[in-house]
Amino acid sequence: MVTLNRIYTRTGDKGSTRLATGQSVSKSDPRVAAYGEVDELNAVIGLARLETAAHEWIDQALSRIQNELFDLGADLATPDDPSLKFTPLRIVASQVERLEAEIDEANGALEPLNSFVLPGGSGLAAHLHLARTVCRRAERAAVALVESGAAVSPEAVKYLNRLSDLLFVLSRTANGNGAGDVLWKPGATR
Secondary structure (H helix, E strand, C coil): CCCCCCCCCCCCCCHHHHHCCEEEEEEHHHHHCCCHHHHHHHHHHHHHHHHHCCCCCHHHHHHHHHHHHHHHHHHHCCCCCCCCCCCCCCHHHHHHHHHHHHHHHCCCCCCCCCCCCCCCCCHHHHHHHHHHHHHHHHHHHHHHHCCCCCCHHHHHHHHHHHHHHHHHHHHHHHCCCCCCEEEECCCCCC
């Protein structure tokens, strides 16, 4: 269990922070950037949940996802280190598989698309589209972390990839199973 008795420590005043291992790193470190993006995604999903009153299933899924995003943040904040005296929390394959099952379930009720969808429609759909774009940014940060040579759980990157797909499908669900989607009309304003 985490205990937070004091909120400010002044240890970051010079631009550094500590990873879950206790290692001091710059706040601009790719690992810090990756879990920071995940934190922002969690906040955006919290905003989306303000719009879920008529969508209990979506709210329940987003509630679980918010908790899993803290798991993901812990995963990204903990480099592989054989000398660790604790077992790091990692995203596992079953979490990715659950997202895939939810994508399939929600997408099964939707009409196939014949155009790209613009962010909008209902308030919930707009918030979910924003969450989707923040999720893609978090995914890019996680990929950059991997490309920097850092050891990252492969399931962490997969999780972000599937989550952005789920957020897209949920936005269409929130738009009356796609009936209220705002479709892109190429060149319509020329």
